[in-house]
Amino acid sequence: MEFIKPKEKLGESTTTNLLSADGPHSGTRGCKYSRKNLIFISVCALSVFLYFSKLYKWTLIWEQFKTRHEEMTVDEVMFSLSWASSTSKYTSFNNTSSAQHSVVWLEQRRAQYCVGDTLNVLVEMRNYAGQPKANGGDFIVARIHSPKLQACASGDVTDLLNGFYRVRFHLFWPGEVQVSVRLMHSSEAVDVLRRDWKKDYTKISHRGTFKVGRKQETTPCALRLDSDRALCEYRKKEDGxxxxxxxxxxxxxxxxxxxxxxxxxxxNLTKEDSQLLAKENIGIEIKNSFKPVTVVGCTGASHAPTEKCVAGMNSPFPGGYFYSNRWLPSFCQADPFFSEAAITRCLKGKILYILGDSTARQWLEYLTIKVKGLRIVSGSRFQSYLAVHARNNITVRWMKHNHPWNSNFASDVKAATIPEVLDSIAVGGRQKDAIVVIGIGQHFRPFPPEVFIRRLQSIRRAILRLQARSHEARVVIKLENNLEFKSPMITVSDWYGHMQNLAQRKVFEGMKVAVVDVWDMTVATSSFSVHPNQVIVYNQVALALSYSCL
Structure with a gap:
């Protein structure tokens, strides 16, 4: 076995010999060689450093690219939806959270509030006996508003997990500003919703009609059927x-x-659960301990964004505000696509796909009213619509998503799914530029969250395929809005909608898509309607077009 001296020893020996060489100029010669070696080693070290720095940089870029396009599993998305749980068990209705006995406090009152400042309030949650709650988990929504100015904005609620909640409001406009905080569900009611949401597939019943020629038969269907009877099972390999x-x-x-x-x-809810979810206990406003605050425009204060709204931007919550009934994003500049001329200019020569439920269909219905000459030429309000403007070469298609649905009407099981529609969009050549709007969620609320998440994942993959075929394709994700207080809470509670919106943000995170946060708009306006009014709808459309027409 051959033994090789360590290189550092050889280096030391060589250097020593050079420095101690005999001769009248040995010292000078040694320094000369030493300097050359030092320069050589330095150059090599610098080259290695630059190489690995560049490699590290490209590694980071690749990791970011990979992260943007890496799909989370259903369990990972579910884990991200963690919600503060009640730390105390239900004992009696009297011990549950009560909006009537709770109070909103102004935190750190100032002598003056300027436009652009942050207004913080604390919500102290109490039970029906007037005693302070010691746990979090209540479902709260909040807003500020100035009715005379037709101005409003949502507040960002933070659960402090001790019976207190901090709500942060950004003061966007000058004037008298009122604060409104609503207890949508007590923490005890949220526990009921969460428990049922994770396991119950039976809130909506389905029946399937089988047809061959003139003969047809009907049988019960569901997303899950536990039975010894023979089943017809349908599973898509591509999305599970x-x-x-x-x-x-x-x-x-x-x-x-x-x-x-x-x-x-x-x-079958217990008497206690039914009481927690009764409509008289939903969306109750919590009283303020303070009067409206006055906001003034101060010198140097500015909150106007300068960057244009583009797909892929991080859309915060709250992400904007209404002023004079116009939605103004707080993080980007949106072009005013409110007039017929502006909308026509944006959509001219394009095809707009609106895929989803009836809240998405409202967009097509609004456009056909706003843009003269854009007419519905075929379809029905329960399946699909096709609207065309021949002179300006505009095509708008609304197509409802496939089941599940919670409404009592028939759905063609062979109709194209949203991923299939996305895969069928022709791109390149003389094809029209495509804008795609996807708005789903309301009809998924009665079912466990994994059903909705799988649908989102399937849509996500189809969006990536579309964008790989065409970098010009614009995709807009329309989040859910809130519903009426009279809605059956165990089936379609806004808590489900809020959680599904969080799931949408997580699944589409990092993608080149635009997010229209309709939840933000409807909380700000306190609309609470399954089909928001025209003011909210035309602001949704205007924001989507601002993202789509650069």
């Missing part, structure tokens, strides 16, 4: 979505044609 029907007596499973949803009374 599943549903099943009881096998009809004579017709084959592949003859399923229509799926119809039926409203169902929901699970």
């Amino acid at each position: 979505e599943y549903y099943a029907c009881y096998q009809p007596q004579t017709l084959p499973c592949n003859s399923l044609a229509i799926m119809r949803a039926f409203s169902y009374k929901g699970p």
